[in-house]
Amino acid sequence: MSDRENELLDVAPGEPHDSLLSESLSYIVGLGLALLLTAVSFWVASTESLWSPGVAVGLVVLAIAQMGVHLVFFLHITTGPDNTNNVLALAFGVLIVFLVMIGTIWIMYHLAANMGPTPEMTNLQMQRG
């Protein structure tokens, strides 16, 4: 790469570096891993041979792994010193996402569980009594 290109293109998220071969290779490896993880996800969801209560958790783990593959091989988020700001912003984003999702699911689950009987249940109790 010429100096002019180097000057124009420092490191930003989504930016590949290095030679044509290694740049393309990063995307090809990423595509292969993502396709593999997708295929495993669909297989895990349809097969009967796995312990069924664990399937949902397994799918979530596979999804998080695939997101990691996309971040590393497509968006080129690395642990290198030139990527510190990108990683910190990502870490903050992930923190908020987890707070919102886990917080909501946790609170709403307990809210529903503590809601007391629904009208249908009340009717049933009255019929029995």
Add this chain to the structure above:
Amino acid sequence: MTTEAPALGLTHGRSEDTGLGNRGPESKSIVVPYGFWLFVLSDIVLFSALFATYATLSHATDGGPTSNELFDRTLVAVETVALLLSSFVCGLAIIAAKRRNLLWTQIWLFVTGALGFVFLCIELYEFTHMIGEGAGPQRSAFLSAFFTLVGCHGAHVTAGLLWIGTMMAQLWSKRFDPPHMMRRLMCLSIFWHALDIIWVAIFTLVYLIGTL
């Protein structure tokens, strides 16, 4: 000043960055995609609220159709592969653009957009099919949450397609001469890759776990 600075955290070969801002603001080619990265992350936070809503309401079907009856895994698999390949080809477009190869940049951008269009068509087919069966967004809380979440992603893909079209037209007329063309391409690729990351969460949480 630069010669005295310690060689801590070398960033770009031509300058030292200790992470303490001792050499002034970064170049625009860093700052603009970084700012766009922040936007994309906040967009993902927005999606997390929609995911949380969907997770809360996914069983509130009001006696209507459930996720098991509505979703077709084969269609979703085709959608997933189309969007994944689209994300991959978008990366190839950036590789070509870095080498100032206009023809291949345009070809890869076109393929990216075409695969995105395939994805969008399948999604619209699914939506019209569901609404035709009486499973529209007004049927139950579950379906309202579903159409909001997946529709919001579809709206992002539509915006991305418009952006790809605009980008191709700009490249056609301006080529790579103005430095902001490369910045815009970088932002476009960040946006497009992020859409695929969100789709991974959607196909897992909504379609696969929804049809277990």
